[in-house]
Amino acid sequence: MTASHSRSFGYNLLDEVKNGSVKFLKKGVLLFFLVFVISLILGRYFFIPWNMSEVEKAILVDVRLPRILIVSLSGASLGLAGVTFQNLFRNYLAGPGILGVTSGSAFGAAVAILLFPINYLIQGFSFIFGLISVFLSYSLGKKLGSTVLSLVLAGMVISAFFSALLGLVKYLADPYNKLPTIVFWLLGSFTGVRWSDLMLALVPMLLGITGMLCLRWIYNVLSAGDEEAKALGVDVRKYRTLSILLATLATSAVTSVAGIITWIGVVAPHVARLMVGSDNRRLVPMTAMVGALLLLVCDDLARILTASELPLSVVTNIVGAPVLFAILVRKKGVLYAKD
């Protein structure tokens, strides 16, 4: 993208931009597989791949492989949900939680931890309450007039409501036993994820990821604004509802497995945008790639930095914030320039 600015004319310029993006995407895929393999080897037990005992094989297949798979899918889901909401709300700062999905999930999980502390129920409650909170935001937004602004405002109201309920649950929870579990869950972690967890979350995640990848062209039209999109023949309400549904399915599934993971959904689209530009035909797949890559790296760090695992959101925040800042400083004025 940047290289093409210096040469300014000629028909093949478009191809150049496109090829540049394809190169980025190819590099991204390669890097992703590299990190994927390294992640398999890294950890408390360090394997030499060509010389493994039975126990090591079991750890690799039953513990690390499902974990790394779900981390990759979660990263892609969060990145895609972020880029979806950024396009719908025409705002760089929108993230997956803008319609209250994370607050709802957090409340659901906390209630389950308090009342029915079984793994499946915690997952189920979190998932369902994530969906409920977005449904409430959406219905409330519709009452307020079904514009982008009314949706954002409704999202704020619902988020605040569930945050308050979460506070109440925390207050009621036994401070020696339940409260630490809730707090740790809220900080996010993929510790102890097995194949069975992957299976539960796989359907909504894959549905969300595939759906959002398919909608990438329509995001270009939707991000032009409601009236423009309508004038171009897009049923705005239909596609907006569909996008929100897909993003929510994916995000709820992630949250139900891993708790709350901050930053990835906001950072991944920014990083991808700086690499391939704003055109969603390239941006959306690139965001999925970057999201998966970032979350894998963060999860690796969470696993290996200390003897006991660090909470994931601590790592995503510590890594994500400076990474984003560094990129923005380096690319200052190239892509974010306004009038």
Add this chain to the structure above:
Amino acid sequence: MLRIENIHFSYNGIVEVLKGINLEQKCGVGCILGPNGAGKSTLLKTIVGILQPKRGKIFFKGRDLTNLKLKERAKLISYVPQEFSLSFPYTVFETVLVGRHPHLNTIFGPTREDEEIVIKYLNMLNLEGLKEKPFVQLSSGQKRLVLIARGLAQEGELMVLDEPTSFLDFKNSLLALSVVENISRKLGKMAILSLHDPNLALLFCDTVFLMKDGTIIDSGKPEEVINSCNMKKLFDLETEEVMIPRGKYIIPDKNSLQHFFE
């Protein structure tokens, strides 16, 4: 031919913005002339389908637009908005490419062919040198041309332009309207646009509709309809008609605004 029959519209259900609009335009460039707040943009948006009229029918080439699906309608009618704020730094090329949407498969998006069509229209408006530039960095005049290019890429048979001269300087206003006039002549497309400068309407339009308070008060050829009497009705302003070799010119009388300060 564009025919509008008895269109009523209201934003809040109480105050009617369009109070039974009837108009008929056979060909060429049509212009809705009127003061701010007359309902010009609202009328254009009901033609495009952005707003649904409460009552009434809109026909274009014999087809009832109000019964058409959005996508079918978008193939017939290109829309060039008044203001356009892009949220992300899409390039000029990407901005114009979005205009192809009505002709596209929603999942697969534009093809090579669509990209070539976009290049064709960018060349037509001398914009090819800007195609990799972010739209948000353009000047107002360039932005307007890019939006017209997007309307062209949409390839509707009727172009609807909402105040194509707003925010533009003296020359760029003329340029934008010349482009519309040329497109209409060369490609045989119909265009309908809104203006509030009677002199620009006299220069560029084939048909003029005078609009005030949600109704059409007069319509016809510009040199017949645009006269001191109608300007008084429309803008509540005294004007003088001057005949110059190329036609008529309207000169406003500044002193007729004195009552505003008393």
